[in-house]
Amino acid sequence: DSGVTQTPKHLITATGQRVTLRCSPRSGDLSVYWYQQSLDQGLQFLIQYYNGEERAKGNILERFSAQQFPDLHSELNLSSLELGDSALYFCASSVDSSNEQFFGPGTRLTVL
């Protein structure tokens, strides 16, 4: 158990809908990262927050947005969902922008 929690574990929704994925980092970690992993693919970095502020941005679509709240939990919002958005979404956290990230169990999103 990495100490990072993600909810929900599974999510099934329809095209065009909007969903919110939630992540709670390890106690004391200030950085939160979001990744997308499609079937049998590597992890695609989406976005990083550090202590409430956006720190780095990857290949995140304009339909996707994220934020980190004062209690350091983070949410990833996915809107106008498409079939291709079906994937495993991982959240990770680290103390700062250190090289070791601790990953949560992931949220499996299925868009029908």
Next chain:
Amino acid sequence: GQSLEQPSEVTAVEGAIVQINCTYQTSGFYGLSWYQQHDGGAPTFLSYNALDGLEETGRFSSFLSRSDSYGYLLLQELQMKDSASYFCVRNMLTFGGGTRLMVKP
């Protein structure tokens, strides 16, 4: 990712040694990490190299050569539980496509 290249699959026998190579794009590079991911699981951190040389952690070692834009993960005394995907990661955030390691008895 396009800035990292690693083999898609490697097969080895229990007890053997296996090396998983990774080449990366040099521009702006500052470090190479390795993560392990079992099927259905979350990635877990294995090692990080910022300087040339070998970092050893138990049965796993990682090597970096900045002049060759190349690194590798070395797994010794392979066990069945080492069957997993291994990802090299450039600058903490850019993951390679992963190498699926199958350990056979």
